[in-house]
Amino acid sequence: MLNADWSEVDLMSDNKKQGLIRGILSLPNDNPKKTVFVAVALCLVCSILVSTSAVMFKPLQQANKAADIKKNILAVSGLLTEEADVNSLFEQFEVKLVDLETGEYSDADPATYEQRKAAGNPEQNVTLTSEQDIAGISRRAKLAKVYLLKDGDKIKQAVLPIHGYGLWSTLYGFISFEGDFNTIGGLQFYAHAETPGLGGEVDNPRWRNLWQGKKAFNDNGELKIKVIRGHVDFKMADAVHKVDGLSGATLTSTGVSNLVNYWLGAHGFGPYLKNMSALMNTAEK
Ligand SMILES: Cc1cc2nc3c(=O)[nH]c(=O)nc-3n(C[C@H](O)[C@H](O)[C@H](O)COP(=O)(O)O)c2cc1C
Numbered sequence: 001m002l003n004a005d006w007s008e009v010d011l012m013s014d015n016k017k018q019g020l021i022r023g024i025l026s027l028p029n030d031n032p033k034k035t036v037f038v039a040v041a042l043c044l045v046c047s048i049l050v051s052t053s054a055v056m057f058k059p060l061q062q063a064n065k066a067a068d069i070k071k072n073i074l075a076v077s078g079l080l081t082e083e084a085d086v087n088s089l090f091e092q093f094e095v096k097l098v099d100l101e102t103g104e105y106s107d108a109d110p111a112t113y114e115q116r117k118a119a120g121n122p123e124q125n126v127t128l129t130s131e132q133d134i135a136g137i138s139r140r141a142k143l144a145k146v147y148l149l150k151d152g153d154k155i156k157q158a159v160l161p162i163h164g165y166g167l168w169s170t171l172y173g174f175i176s177f178e179g180d181f182n183t184i185g186g187l188q189f190y191a192h193a194e195t196p197g198l199g200g201e202v203d204n205p206r207w208r209n210l211w212q213g214k215k216a217f218n219d220n221g222e223l224k225i226k227v228i229r230g231h232v233d234f235k236m237a238d239a240v241h242k243v244d245g246l247s248g249a250t251l252t253s254t255g256v257s258n259l260v261n262y263w264l265g266a267h268g269f270g271p272y273l274k275n276m277s278a279l280m281n282t283a284e285k
Pocket residue numbers: 167168194195196198199200246247248249250251252253
């Protein structure tokens with residue numbers, strides 16, 4: 001039977017009462033044609049199932065992703081509680097787009113803008129030189145989203161998206177600033193693939209808390225924030241710009257330090273932060 005050829009199938013399909021499929025199925029189980037037929041049919045059914053569910057669940061996945069981003073923005077601003085209604089709390093934020101080169105707001109609609117997609121589109125991105133690219137991202141979108149928490153006209157907090165390379169992966173997250181656009185409110189990553197227990201400790205709330213209250217810039221407006229190796233010596237005058245490195249994860253720590261410096265620097269949000277802190281200082285006088 002193993003050596004049976006397709007003529008058997010033809011014979012069976014000639015039979016008016018049996019279709020081609022029935023003909024193949026009626027072959028003995030050790031018939032190679034039946035084996036091939038069953039394998040192909042199984043692959044076809046499975047691929048239809050997988051692609052149908054991928055299409056069906058895509059809107060749900062996108063909604064979950066969007067909810068997760070909102071949750072992280074609330075968390076980095078210290079507004080997330082267990083019982084929080086993420087969507088209604090997030091409505092407090094005003095979302096704007098910033099032209100990173102000028103540091104001015106753009107008229108483009110933030111609701112339809114996808115920054116990660118824009119970063120891959122040559123018409124919407126800029127390529128970084130190796131000197132500029134301390135975050136290891138190669139290119140960045142021209143426009144970036146900012147999330148502003150306001151009290152009347154006064155900005156209480158600003159949340160900025162940041163990303164860059166650690167040891168094994170690109171870390172995506174947010175950094176929040178108080179209304180002076182210098183004091184850091186928090187740092188939070190929502191996606192990375194660093195090693196749990198080593199680089200993955202970037203998610204440890206104890207480490208994340210170390211960022212709170214640190215100053216990104218000194219009195220001369222120079223960017224000074226840095227993750228150092230070991231512990232910060234609080235007797236040093238520049239302790240306010242320094243954060244402890246993660247032990248056993250110096251490479252991830254350096255990556256985080258570099259990506260924060262990129263995004264707060266001249267080729268990231270630097271021009272925007274300068275504009276905003278000048279504006280806030282003038283408003284306070
Ligand atoms: C399996 C494995 C996973 C590692 N994962 C990380 C990591 O996620 N981040 C990191 O900085 N170092 C990681 N390391 C350690 C680095 O190779 C390197 O030794 C370390 O960053 C040096 O940090 P230290 O000087 O604080 O010990 C890993 C090492 C091993 C063997």
